[in-house]
Amino acid sequence: MAEVGSYKLIKKSSQCKARLGQVYTTRGVIDTPVFMPVGTQGTVKGVPNEDLQNSGAQIILANSYHLYLRPGTEIIKKAGGIQKFNSWNRPMLTDSGGFQIFSLNEIRKLTEDGAKFQSHIDGSSHFFSPEKSMQIQKDIGADIIMCFDECTPYPATYKYAKNSMELSLRWAKRCREEFYKDDACKTQSLFGIIQGSTYEDLRKISAQEMTEMNFTGYAIGGVSVGEPKEEKEKVIETVEPYLPENKARYLMGVGMPEDLWEGVSRGIDMFDCVIPTRNGRNGQVFTSMGKINIRNAEFKEDFTSLDPQCNCPTCKGYSKAYLNHLVRAQESLYLGLLSLHNIYFMINLMSKIRKSLENDTFLEAKKEFFENYYSRGTR
């Protein structure tokens, strides 16, 4: 039996660094490249499990920081793990809490030992160390868990980025030691996270040191934190040559449809982003012919579906005019309907990408996608 979190390379593109593969977990095999919808509080905002499963979502994310604060790790442990708690019976991944503590929490103090922070809910004081994060993520029980690191903000001085990256390396070592202390590794796997901001040499050092520690998979962190698209792509190109071919590569917090194509073409296997649900809540909808905001007056009397190419329940069930009405009338129903559509869009996009890799027609598929996607003249 394969190790949890292990990657099987199925086929490489002859056109670029894109790769077709699979990630193994005890809850099922994940076909990659894969997009992972985000369920910050253990629930993908506005979307019931059944709809999410029907969309073809293979794995969803949850957030250690949020779950630790509410409902509390103890309750999830008592339930028998996050998938017993939220009834999502496919693979899950938790991030370590680092991103939230360092980017969302303004009241925090960082030491070699860990990070002290205040709850965004009630202001109470808490402390996360690499060891604590591992214990929490073991209690939550997701299939893939992440090292606790500092997500270096952008922009960062070279000195800040270097110190931060080195701290994350030391913490990664502590995470690894804590993780393998017991039998959790039989059902969970731990991924390392490469930092180094936009500095090539730092990214290289981080990649080399992390891979030397031998994690089950590797993530590129510290991206999607405000840097230009080109910087993000350069980071992937810098890091990728140092990543072992036989392990999964995960680009954290990415992204938009264009980012998914660019990431895959540079050798990324896993993506996650809140965009489908966050945009949905703002009325912003992805379609094969580009992005639209369903709130716009032009859709008031448009009785066609959001996207003729989409097979989601929202497109099968409702017209743009009705969705426009729901948004304008502040009917909560639209939150789920638009989020679900956007998730279908991302899942279908990745499915299209995987199919193109099977046929070794990735670049052709990419060209065709963007010819349609930009056909309305909007980006």
Next chain:
Amino acid sequence: MAEVGSYKLIKKSSQCKARLGQVYTTRGVIDTPVFMPVGTQGTVKGVPNEDLQNSGAQIILANSYHLYLRPGTEIIKKAGGIQKFNSWNRPMLTDSGGFQIFSLNEIRKLTEDGAKFQSHIDGSSHFFSPEKSMQIQKDIGADIIMCFDECTPYPATYKYAKNSMELSLRWAKRCREEFYKDDACKTQSLFGIIQGSTYEDLRKISAQEMTEMNFTGYAIGGVSVGEPKEEKEKVIETVEPYLPENKARYLMGVGMPEDLWEGVSRGIDMFDCVIPTRNGRNGQVFTSMGKINIRNAEFKEDFTSLDPQCNCPTCKGYSKAYLNHLVRAQESLYLGLLSLHNIYFMINLMSKIRKSLENDTFLEAKKEFFENYYSRGTR
């Protein structure tokens, strides 16, 4: 072919005035007694059509006042009627707008001709007359539409109630004339509304005069406006003897599970209420063992479903502990999940009532229901 809105009496209870029947529409036959979920703005809050259909909902309500203001009658007419607009392919009923104008709208002026009011959305001025309400409800195109009347507030002086009831009678006549002017009556039916507040003689006069005008069905209005439960039941008992046996009786804006049993036992066929969805949004849940608020701390670690007797997707899919988390974490998903459960509860309750009428065991079924419903000691 039966007239739209016509009632077929199938069986009378030997134990009380309860009756089993059917209401005919071109979009299908409605088994009565029936509970009609309310979709104020053309959408049952938080619940997708498919879930609503799976719940067994036979007919839903929409609100002329709200739809007229937003999205506007013109758009619904262009869509081909409300059921083309909202994709609900079963029967619908619209109320006339009277209740909203008289109870929700503080800035309004009532004359013999009609009611002038200001939009709650943008403050713009509007005027509804009986004729205008008929035109609007024809454009909206629901299967059953209601006379435009004044919903007499509670409490009302005898004088106020008498004048108000008489105005509603004159308006009912105008509604009838306007309604039958064209072919709308081939696909729609118009119900009259009996007013008279809590005054027996006024209710009798209203019932006699309304039935003399010969409407397709009759509603009892001006209830569920703050009067005690006993007053409401007395109103039904006062009016019922005057209602023809071969026409449907609809108790407007009612109600709670206990009200449904009491209404049916007094000869009512149709009910509507926002309670299932409004309570759902407040975390209040109906179960076979009584009402609970899922937000309560006692459910934090309760990994059982809301109601072991319920077959709804919420009960099949999620635990109380998870729903408690969703409510506390303000995850919008709970809005739909709890609303859907409460709708299933009402629909299943009516189905239980109909079954008991088939078997002529209404009183036994009622007793059994309340033995369970009050078993937690809460009311």
